[in-house]
Amino acid sequence: MTLARSSLADTPLLKVSRPVSACSRCRTAKVKCDNKLPACTACERAGREKECTAANDQFARGKERSYVAALELRIEKLERRLAYARSTKASVALHGPEEPPPPDPNRKDSMAFIRAAIHRKAARTQENADINTLVSDFGYLAVNTTTRDFEPSESNMTFARLVLAASTNEPVPEPRTTALPAEPTARALVQHYETNILPLYPVFPAATLHALASDLYQDHPRPVRSSESWLFWMVLAIASAAQSRTRQDEHYANAVEFVGRALPHADRALKPGYVTQIQSLLLLTQYAMLDPAHFDSWHPIGFACRAVVDQGLHQDPPHAQEVDLETLDTRRRTFYCVYALDRAISMVHARSFSFYDAAVSVSLPSPAMAAVAPPPDASLPLFKLRQIQSDWYQALYQGDPIQPLPDAAGFIWQKYFDMWEWSERLPADLPPAIREMLDLELRYSYVYCVASSARGARLTSYGRLLIFEHVVSYVDRIYEVASQQPVHDGGGVGSVGSVGAFYTYHDALRVFFMGSQFIAALRDDADLILSGTPVAPPVTAPGNVSAPPLPMRLDRGGGDNLDRSLRCLDRVKMTLELYGQRWEDALSLMESFDVISAEVRAALESRRGVRDAVASGGAVGLGVPATGTGQWQQPGPGDV
Known part of the structure; x- marks a missing residue:
């Protein structure tokens, strides 16, 4: 009984219960068509099985014989494509040319000739599309x-x-x-x-x-x-x-x-x-x-x-x-x-x-x-x-975002300390341009490591202050790099310019990332950051590396944190605009940054208007808390 069921499953009896249209040969001859598959009885008796509609895919337009027949022909097409794909794969594995398998010489049905003609005509134009799909x-x-x-x-x-x-x-x-x-x-x-x-x-x-x-x-x-x-x-x-x-x-x-x-x-x-x-x-x-x-x-x-x-x-x-x-x-x-x-x-x-x-x-x-x-x-x-x-x-x-690190804060401060220690050991005689590039990479890494992540520790106010300081310093310096123009040495086109190191379109992506982290820090903790009030570093577990001190202020623009914030936002945009002259995609980054920074910028400008209206006092500097404990030493990490 099992064998009988398997046989029926492999070769099911296909029967159309409600014919919709006769096959093309019966319709032309005006004889009754029973729509049997794969060929109707009239075509079978006349020895024209391969000319029947079911054998050569030629339905009368809009008069398909049945939904079942359409599905069966779709399966037949897919099986032919699968067989062709397998034969092509086998030929590639044998280091042979990419040609379809030769047709059986005993078969001269129309599909074999059509397939060969399609392959000959479309092979060259289709190859690039196949590669792109692959x-x-x-x-x-x-x-x-x-x-x-x-x-x-x-x-x-x-x-x-x-x-x-x-x-x-x-x-x-x-x-x-x-x-x-x-x-x-x-x-x-x-x-x-x-x-x-x-x-x-x-x-x-x-x-x-x-x-x-x-x-x-x-x-x-x-x-x-x-x-x-x-x-x-x-x-x-x-x-x-x-x-x-x-x-x-x-x-x-x-x-x-x-x-x-x-x-x-x-x-x-x-x-x-x-x-x-x-x-x-x-x-x-x-x-x-x-x-x-x-x-x-x-x-x-x-x-x-x-x-x-x-x-x-x-x-x-x-x-x-x-x-x-x-x-x-x-x-x-x-x-x-x-x-x-x-x-x-x-x-x-x-x-x-x-x-x-x-x-x-x-x-x-x-x-x-x-x-x-x-x-x-x-x-x-x-x-x-x-x-x-x-x-x-x-x-x-x-890592798995569902499983946070056991001691995420300790891990982050340890890696932060490893990067700081790396910076302290840089060779003293590195070329200035390469040293500048490495220091920018370091500040980018600090922010990336401290920023919120699925497996990281909850970002504290102190972490946001670290991000604020590193982003301001990074943006000031990358803006200067992007603004530099090569000064040629008289050697003609391609002569060595003054802009050294290796800056690429990826620096535009880094600028956008740093600006986004800056926006997030201000959105979450604006009052504390803008006030300039010193914040004590978080206490770490015994035996762990202590939290790093805030870096020394290296920006040259002066002003309090409100002025520094607005200047930083301007320079992120200007840097992306400068990079947009080289890489069109940087202009899209600039437009995106305009959108995500609009709310924070408006709030900062409103604060500045209120401040200027009520007082004309000097800038309030951001103090560096005394955190000379643990494994850290002054000056702060990243200072070069």
């Missing part, structure tokens, strides 16, 4: 970045095309010329990259870059590999975009031109399974951070993280395996460059990291060998800060 949510895409399935010689679906389809926001225009830029221009751009970006992300030696430039500008240049061409053009693009100040200036136009020159080399530069693949992905990520109109940095850094894990760079080699120190340091530098960018990009977008710290077992590279530019090496301090940030970000923002 990577629409890269978080669910499992791609082994060391596989040979994406070799350019084997398939039109190369790994580079997959990366670019996921990362591209707007197509890059075709290059205007095929000639090399003037050698002084190229040298100046290489120098800018080496001075301001390579010390932070030393993914390749500076000597490699200089040797490559020298080879290209010889009278008889040697043949250059695709990965080297990608390196050269992307470095020029990054350095040029870093010096741009508006979307219409020559620096930005040159950057887009240089990227266009690099893209033809993408297939080989991003070839899976090699360290050059990771280097190339990092260069694409850095450029995307400077040009969000054309590329989204989230996807290339995700691919880079996957490549690092697939190639095993997230683990140091076993002790039994003998590896020379230079090779080991190269592995470690490559990993931590990916690690640092992944942490920075994930935090600024409030997204999860590509991999957890628990999966990582890589020592920091040695300072002596990590210094690819003139000492000191700025990458090691950055890597260490990213490790601290990663620790508290995973605990506060990536």
